[in-house]
Amino acid sequence: MPFTTEEQQRYARHFVLREIGPDGQEKLRSSKVLVIGAGALGGTALLYLAAAGVGTLGVAEFDRVELSNLQRQTLYTASDVGRDKLDAVVAAIRERNPYVTVVPHRGRVTPETLPALLEPYDFVLDCTDRFETKFLINDACVLGRKPYCHAGVLRFEGQVLTYLPGKGPCLRCLLGSVPTGAPTCAESGVLGAVTGVVGSLQALEAVKYLLGVGELLVGRVFRFDGLTMEVRVSPFPHRDPDCPVCGEHPTVRSLTASGVREQYDPAGCGTEEPAREMDFRTFLRTRTESDLLLDAREDGLRKFGGIPGSLPYPADDGGLPTDRRIFVYCQTGEKSASLVRRLASRGLDAYNLTGGFRAYLRLDDSTS
Numbered sequence: 001m002p003f004t005t006e007e008q009q010r011y012a013r014h015f016v017l018r019e020i021g022p023d024g025q026e027k028l029r030s031s032k033v034l035v036i037g038a039g040a041l042g043g044t045a046l047l048y049l050a051a052a053g054v055g056t057l058g059v060a061e062f063d064r065v066e067l068s069n070l071q072r073q074t075l076y077t078a079s080d081v082g083r084d085k086l087d088a089v090v091a092a093i094r095e096r097n098p099y100v101t102v103v104p105h106r107g108r109v110t111p112e113t114l115p116a117l118l119e120p121y122d123f124v125l126d127c128t129d130r131f132e133t134k135f136l137i138n139d140a141c142v143l144g145r146k147p148y149c150h151a152g153v154l155r156f157e158g159q160v161l162t163y164l165p166g167k168g169p170c171l172r173c174l175l176g177s178v179p180t181g182a183p184t185c186a187e188s189g190v191l192g193a194v195t196g197v198v199g200s201l202q203a204l205e206a207v208k209y210l211l212g213v214g215e216l217l218v219g220r221v222f223r224f225d226g227l228t229m230e231v232r233v234s235p236f237p238h239r240d241p242d243c244p245v246c247g248e249h250p251t252v253r254s255l256t257a258s259g260v261r262e263q264y265d266p267a268g269c270g271t272e273e274p275a276r277e278m279d280f281r282t283f284l285r286t287r288t289e290s291d292l293l294l295d296a297r298e299d300g301l302r303k304f305g306g307i308p309g310s311l312p313y314p315a316d317d318g319g320l321p322t323d324r325r326i327f328v329y330c331q332t333g334e335k336s337a338s339l340v341r342r343l344a345s346r347g348l349d350a351y352n353l354t355g356g357f358r359a360y361l362r363l364d365d366s367t368s
Helices: 006-008 021-029 039-052 067-071 084-094 112-118 131-145 171-177 192-211 278-287 336-345 356-361
Strands: 032-036 054-062 101-106 123-126 148-153 158-164 219-224 230-236 291-294 326-330 351-355
Touching: 021 192, 032 039, 039 054, 039 084, 039 123, 039 148, 039 192, 054 084, 054 278, 084 101, 084 326, 112 131, 123 131, 123 192, 131 148, 131 158, 158 171, 158 192, 158 351, 192 219, 278 351, 326 336, 326 356, 351 356
Parallel strands: 032 054, 032 123, 054 101, 123 148, 291 326, 326 351
Antiparallel strands: 148 158, 158 219, 219 230
């Protein structure tokens, strides 16, 4: 189909690039990219993919826009706060490029749903912020033979790598098993501009793959330090022969198999028992004077307030009392779940407060 006059004007800077031209722009127009996670990384990547004229953009997301997102998630504006991210994404991309089709996929990706979700797409971007989900995407792409680009950010640093089926190592080759208790951006913070850099690199990897130009980050890990402006591209050319998903004797053959599916659950990875949990409403209603409430957030977050009566989580938790109920919260409920599992393994009566401090802030004033 010929490009309209408006499309020719829109993509004029692509048409003059020898590596793209009209033929390359047609490749982009007929391509389909799935972006999993429409936060800081995904929002940036989506803006550039839409601007580049990638014809179909699938977006998998389950969350709503929060005020704290606006520091880095530049796809959204203050008027979007409280809105479903998917609805905001569809509107934003249509406004920027009406020639792009957006396919919304509402809800969390799961071992049951992800394989079918991947099928129609040519390339996948992992723009999520949990290791459990990142490993799920990696495993699904390896098993489904789908090329994808992984990225992660924390504080002032970011990393990117691309996987092509049969042509390089995967995320498990690099990291092994799913890390437990790893810090999140909500707990440790992230500079918004860093996510913009890394999300742009993911979009660039997708465009290069679709066009068949340049060198992808296959067998290489791109690492960026925004504080020092140091960039390292580390060779990582070989698959791990012991990798459980792409190695010589893989043990991950199905995402839903017993012992595999549990790895993708942030509430209880691997063979660990899930943390005992309690929601804030129940806690506030049943709290007694003898209960010990511990704040596991970092100092920078505690400065802006916490739950009345809470104490900082001690550096040495070996001396916590064994005859009292212990309640732990962090910013999102993930770090505290890991801590509670550790306390429970020592026989303490410990509970994770679900949703973390964010959930507490969303309570009605009459309840809190």
